Amino acid sequence: MIVVFTDLDGTLLDHDSYSFEAARPALALLKARDIPLVLASSKTEAEMRPLSMALGIDYPLIVENGAGIANWRNTERGGDDSPSLYQRIRLFLAALPQELRGCFTGFGDWSVEEVALATGLSLEAAALAKQRNFSEPGHFTGSDVQRRAFSALLEAAGFQAMQGGRFFTVMPRTSKAVRMAELVAYYRRQSGEAVVSVALGDAPNDLAMLEAADCGIIIANPSHTPLPVTERERQGLILRSEEPGPAGWNRMIHHLVATGLL
């Protein structure tokens, strides 16, 4: 079977309008073929559920940049993947030496208004972004020495710090790519068939997922520098769209159908 994994902002959703309108024909193609479409984003479950409903799908959601998987009724799953993970991160922060704790403020410390200001989201959207289960984005204002000390304590506690474009995020040691692998294994067990994975993304935080997929698709995003050409792309296992966002997404899914992969 085939499973499609996709980033949202700048990939399935237009970078500016957040619309997926231009991808509708390709979405209908996937639905007609019963191909699961797994959304993989830095967004929270609270932000992604309404979108998943608008898309008319009901598949697992890779949320908070791979920190967790939501809407996944997998009874075999164990370990570190529960909403209480967020409480554990907040407890870890609270227990830090005061000097280091003072270097970091996160969404859990901020009001909805402050999250809106830091993210550029509307108040309504910021309230959904604050409903976190698996990771804590924020700002780190300390020195390099303090940052190293903070990261060392994080790692000792089984977490990691990810510096993104906008936020310094405390999260478990997972990623979109690791979560994709977990779901590929799940679909393989469930279906008893080999699973071909297709992944679409536009940014550096998607690159590991694109590299790990059987077929990776880079969606053009003129608002930042293009992703580097990797060995997998030279081998023809990663393709690039010409058009950005949902129009590129639509074209590339149609291309995979035309070439017989889907």
Ligand SMILES: [Mg+2]
């Ligand atoms: Mg993106």
